[in-house]
Amino acid sequence: MKMEVRDLTFYYNKKLVFQNISFSVETGDVLFLLGPNGTGKTTLFKVLLGILRPRSGKILFDNEDMVNWPQRKLARYVGYVPQNIVSAFPFSVIDVVLMGRTPYIGSFSVPSKKDKDIALKTLEELDIIHLKDEPYTKISGGERQLVLIARALTQQPKFLIMDEPTSSLDFGNQVKVMNCISKLKSKFGVIISTHMPDYVLRYATKAAMMKGGRFISYGMPDLIVNKENLKELYNVETKMVSVPIGCMQTVKVCIPY
Amino acid sequence: MLTLNLLLLGVVFLTVGKYPISIKESIMIIANRILPLNLNFPPAMETVVFNVRLPRIIAAILIGGCLSAAGSAYQGIFNNPLISPDILGATAGSSFGASLAIVMSGSIAAIQVSSFLFGLLAVFAACLISVKVKHGNQILILILSGILTSTVFNSLVSLIKFIADPEVRLPAITFWLLGSLASVGLEDVKLLTVPCLTGITMLFLLRWNLNVLSFSDDEAKTLGIDTNRVRLIIIFFSTLMTSAAVSISGVIGWIGLVIPNLTRIMIGPDYRTLLPASFLIGGTYLLIIDTIARTLFPVEIPLGIITSLIGAPFYIWLLAREGRNMS
Numbered sequence: 001m002k003m004e005v006r007d008l009t010f011y012y013n014k015k016l017v018f019q020n021i022s023f024s025v026e027t028g029d030v031l032f033l034l035g036p037n038g039t040g041k042t043t044l045f046k047v048l049l050g051i052l053r054p055r056s057g058k059i060l061f062d063n064e065d066m067v068n069w070p071q072r073k074l075a076r077y078v079g080y081v082p083q084n085i086v087s088a089f090p091f092s093v094i095d096v097v098l099m100g101r102t103p104y105i106g107s108f109s110v111p112s113k114k115d116k117d118i119a120l121k122t123l124e125e126l127d128i129i130h131l132k133d134e135p136y137t138k139i140s141g142g143e144r145q146l147v148l149i150a151r152a153l154t155q156q157p158k159f160l161i162m163d164e165p166t167s168s169l170d171f172g173n174q175v176k177v178m179n180c181i182s183k184l185k186s187k188f189g190v191i192i193s194t195h196m197p198d199y200v201l202r203y204a205t206k207a208a209m210m211k212g213g214r215f216i217s218y219g220m221p222d223l224i225v226n227k228e229n230l231k232e233l234y235n236v237e238t239k240m241v242s243v244p245i246g247c248m249q250t251v252k253v254c255i256p257y
Numbered sequence: 258m259l260t261l262n263l264l265l266l267g268v269v270f271l272t273v274g275k276y277p278i279s280i281k282e283s284i285m286i287i288a289n290r291i292l293p294l295n296l297n298f299p300p301a302m303e304t305v306v307f308n309v310r311l312p313r314i315i316a317a318i319l320i321g322g323c324l325s326a327a328g329s330a331y332q333g334i335f336n337n338p339l340i341s342p343d344i345l346g347a348t349a350g351s352s353f354g355a356s357l358a359i360v361m362s363g364s365i366a367a368i369q370v371s372s373f374l375f376g377l378l379a380v381f382a383a384c385l386i387s388v389k390v391k392h393g394n395q396i397l398i399l400i401l402s403g404i405l406t407s408t409v410f411n412s413l414v415s416l417i418k419f420i421a422d423p424e425v426r427l428p429a430i431t432f433w434l435l436g437s438l439a440s441v442g443l444e445d446v447k448l449l450t451v452p453c454l455t456g457i458t459m460l461f462l463l464r465w466n467l468n469v470l471s472f473s474d475d476e477a478k479t480l481g482i483d484t485n486r487v488r489l490i491i492i493f494f495s496t497l498m499t500s501a502a503v504s505i506s507g508v509i510g511w512i513g514l515v516i517p518n519l520t521r522i523m524i525g526p527d528y529r530t531l532l533p534a535s536f537l538i539g540g541t542y543l544l545i546i547d548t549i550a551r552t553l554f555p556v557e558i559p560l561g562i563i564t565s566l567i568g569a570p571f572y573i574w575l576l577a578r579e580g581r582n583m584s
Contacts, residue, residue, distance in 0.1 A: 049479045075481030087472050088336050089526035099469050103481030108462040110529055155480070 001062055001158045002026045003077075003189055008057035010040075010047055017043045018213035021057070025159065025189040025206070030181065032200040032221065033193040035210035036234060041193045044210075045161050048191070050074045061158070075103035079152035081162040084144055090135035093128075093147050094119060100154030122150045126180065142173030149180065159189045166194065178203055197225050197238075201252045209233050222252065230254065263541050267314050270548045271306060278302060287311075308443060316441045317547040318540035319453045320502040321512055325539025327495035328513025329520070329531055330460050333467045334488050335400070338521070339575070341514035342499040345399070345492065346406035348510070350379025351503040353410040356417045356430045365440075368433070369448060369504040375410070376500030380492065382406045435559030436509040438547050445505050456498035457536055463491060467528040509560045511568025512539055518575055 004024040010017045018040040025031050035041055046052045048059060050071055059066050061077055079100070087096075094116075101115040111119075123129040128146050131139055136147060145165055152160055162181070166174040181190060182203050194200065200207050200221050207221040211233055217224040230238045238254045245251055271283040278286075282298070286306045289296045327342045335344075342348065354375030358368040386402035414434070421427040460467070466487050469477050477484050499513070516539040517531070524530050543560075546567075550558045 046475065049475075051475050051478050071478055071483050072481040075479060078479070080476070080479035082473075082476060085473060085476070088338055089333075089471050089521065091468070091471070091526050095468065095527055099472070099480055102465070102469050105465065107466065107487075110465045 001189070002060075003159050004058075004060040004063075005048070006058045006060070008044070008047060008059065009055050010043060010052065011055055016213055018210070021210075021215055023206075023208055023215070023218055025191060027158065027189050028186055029205050030185050030190045030192065030203055031206040031208065032204040033191065033208050033210060034195070034197060034200060034225075034233060035193070039210050040213045041210055042163060045080075045163055045191075045193070048161060049078055049080050072103050075155065075157070077157055078159045078161060079155040079157035081145075081148050081152045081160065081165055083163050083165075084141055084168045085148075086137060086144075090137045092132070093134050093136055093139070094123070094132040096136045096147055097123060097150045097154050100151040100156075103155065118156070119150075119154045122153045125153075126150050140173075142169050142176065145169060145173065145177055146180070149177070153184070157188070159191065160184070162190065162192045164193050164195070166196070166199075197230060197254045200225050201254070225252075225254065260537060263318065263537055263544070266541060266544055267318065270314055270544060271310050273548055273552050278305065312443045312446045313438050313441050313547065313551075314544060315446050316438055316449060316505060317544040319446075319449050320438075320506050320509065321516075321543025321546075322536035322540035323453050323456065323498040323502045324509065324512040325516035325520070325535040325542075326457055326460055326532055327498045328539075329517035329528070329535040330467060330491050330495045331513070332517055333471045333528060334491050336471055336473070338518055339514070339572075340400070341511070342495060343407070343510065343513070345383045345403040345496065346379035346410060347376045347496050347499040348503055348508055349407035349410035349414070350382075351376035351500050352434060352508055353379075353413045353417070355433050355504065355507070356414050356421075359429050359433065360417055360421050360426050365445075369445075372504040373500045376503060377496060379406045379410055380496045384489075384492065432559065433507040434561070436507040436561030436564070437550075437557065437559050438506055439551070439557050441505060449501055449505050452497050452501035456494045456501070457532075459494040460491065461532055463487065464528040464532050467491065467532070468526075471526065471528075507559075507561065509543070509564050511564045511572070512543060515564075515568050515571050516542055519571075 002024060006022050008021040009019040021044060023031065033041055043052065047054050050066070050069070066074055066077070097119040098111050098115060101111045101118065105111055105115065120129070120132070123132055126146050126149065128143060128150065131143060131147070136144065139147070149165070165181075166177050169177065178199060181192070184190070204221040206219070207224055208218040209216050209224060209229055216232060217229055227238055227240060230236060236256050238256045240252060240254050242250045242252050268280065268284065271278065282302070283306055285296060286298055286303055288294060289298070290307070324342060331342055331344060332338050332340050351372040354372035355368045357375070358371035361367070383399065383402040383406045386405065387399040390398050390402075418427060418430055421430060466482060469480050469482055470484065470488065474484050517535045520531055520535045520538050524534055546560060546563050550560055550563060
């Protein structure tokens, strides 16, 4: 399945947030979005998720425009993993994950046994089944991020949108989440925002750099994550280094100085 | 089990009061009405059971249950455990409506209709203001609008009290504002049943939506919920229940705040169980409070006073608890 974004533009009142954004993501793709804070990445995600309506441009799923889709239908195509959030109420982990089934159950009904089985299976896949009865408010930040991923997977969407999924995590949990994403990518198209160029080089199949509400470059990660672009994006001098890990495999990393 | 407790209490409390009636007698009196037993009881006894105690017990259960269930729903959609049904101005609006009716005529029916209409009006005013102010945190603006409408209606209540006839009307208003079930009759119960049961049924049908709405608005949308529409429906029915309850009983504060939180601590935040449990525990709570109010002292104590005296310390405890959870 293919998600295609054409000339997407959004502004609040008269303040432009982003304009003429175009890209496409297919099943198996992992598109990383790099860009400084306040450049419109989160707003772009909100438009892709149907929370905000685009002012102009199109979002197509296999050539079908989603502009008049009900929220419920869109939720079956796109799942969202927000930055670490906390509810005011101590819902159990299994209930939070079950909420991913909402687009499939009627307004007046509740999740069935089958829905619960799907949720439990996802928890098992992510190796967090032991958390299922814990209150969501009492587990660690890394575990919470995994629970939010589990919820998005339980939603069984075609595409996943993740807003800086590693930003508040310790090193170990960051690696865990990134590995989990690269394991999942065969089943979904994934769009991720991040501040770590190394992750883009390591895990992305596509990359885009966003600044001032525009894509300043978009394409193969190896080609666009380079000294010049990082300088333009963050105003930081970097050096690109290839590091061998194991036999036959090298990973490119970028070192700021 | 909660239902059983409530029924049992209801029957036991039928016997409590100045006119002595045993449990067996009260059951027989009720059975006599439903089944063709052809038993004879003193007319005074039947009157006490059917026209005084039974309506009052049913009203206490329905009102306590409605205020609690509405409170739990409000807390969910505003994602804040410290919110109560009063927040959108329902109580203040109803108070104004009732005070106005007391000054104008004083008939029971007028008081109920007027307090109900102004309760709804207050909430719609609050919602309208928040829709017109189109920026920033929508929920914060809605709460502020509720506080504003409450302030306006509370001022209007003060104005009415100021100009009301101090011999008859002013005490009547003051008494109503304190909350009481002393004058509840069969007619009131009939008026109460329809909005109460409609409201609780609608909220119960939307119980899963309430769960999802307990997270942020954006998240609920990405999970496929039309948040604006569902939230409006929930606000409408919660307000309907609150206004219906307040129009019969007067202002009985704190139940909508205390009971849902207590229930949440006991059985967890899942609305599939929280909503019915809040209703039942709220009903039980008000039934106990009302029975204490009518029997413990020679003069009836207004319910609002008792629920506030219990509610305020609980709120402080809850605040401290929430503070600990957040840190």
